[in-house]
Amino acid sequence: MTAAYAAWLGVALAYAGMAALSLAMDRHCEQLTGLREVPVRLRMSLRLAGTALLAAALVPCVMAWGASVGTVAWLGLLSAGALPVALLLPYRPRGAAGLAVLSAVAGCAGLALAFAGLPR
Template sequence: MPLLGLVFAASLAGFCALSLAMDRHSEDVFGRGHTPGAWRQWLQLGGTALLCLSLWASLEAAGGSVGWVLWLGALTAAALATVGLLSGLPHRFHWIASAAGGVAFLSLLFCL
C-alpha cells in the first residue's frame, strides 16, 4: 500500500517541480520578477527523477502490465491536481509541492 502513495506523491511533486522550472508558473507562485534562474536545471532534474521514481513504484506495486496503466493514471491525476493548484491556490503551491515531496520521501523510506 505505501507504494501506491509513493506513485501519486512522487508524480505530484515531480509535476510541481517541472512547473516551477517555468518562468510563468514561477512568477504566478512567487510574484512578478521571480524566475527560477539558476534553480531551473535542478528543478527539471528533480522533477524528472520524481517521475521516474513514480514509474518504478508503480511497476513494483502492480507488475509489468498493470503497472504502466497505474502510472499513466497517476500521471493524469497528478497533472490535473497541479493545474488545479496553479489556478486555484498559487500562493500555497510551493507548500503543497513540498508536502508531496516529503510524503514521497517518507513512503520511499517505508518501502525500503
C-alpha cells in the first residue's frame, strides 16, 4: 500500500468517524434533523459507528508506515478529518452528513481493496 493511498483512506475514515461522533451530540443532531434530543438508540449507534471508523482509520496507517510511525500519522489524520467536520457542520449539516456517508462507504471499500491486494 502506498503512503498516499493510506493517507486518503485514513482521512476518509477519520472524517466519517468524526462526523458520526459529532452527530451523536444534541446540538448537531438538532441542526440536521430538527429533533431537540437524540434518541438513545441513535446516539449509541452513532457513537459506536464513529469509534469503529476512527479505529479503522488506524489500519491503513499501520499497513503503510508500521506501528510506530503509523500511529503518529493516524493522530495527524484524525486532526485532518476533524477540521472539515468542524468547518462544514455549522453551515451545511446535510452536506456534511452526506459527505460522511460517502466517505465511510469509500473508506471501507478502499480498505477492503487494500486487504484483497495483500500477498498471501
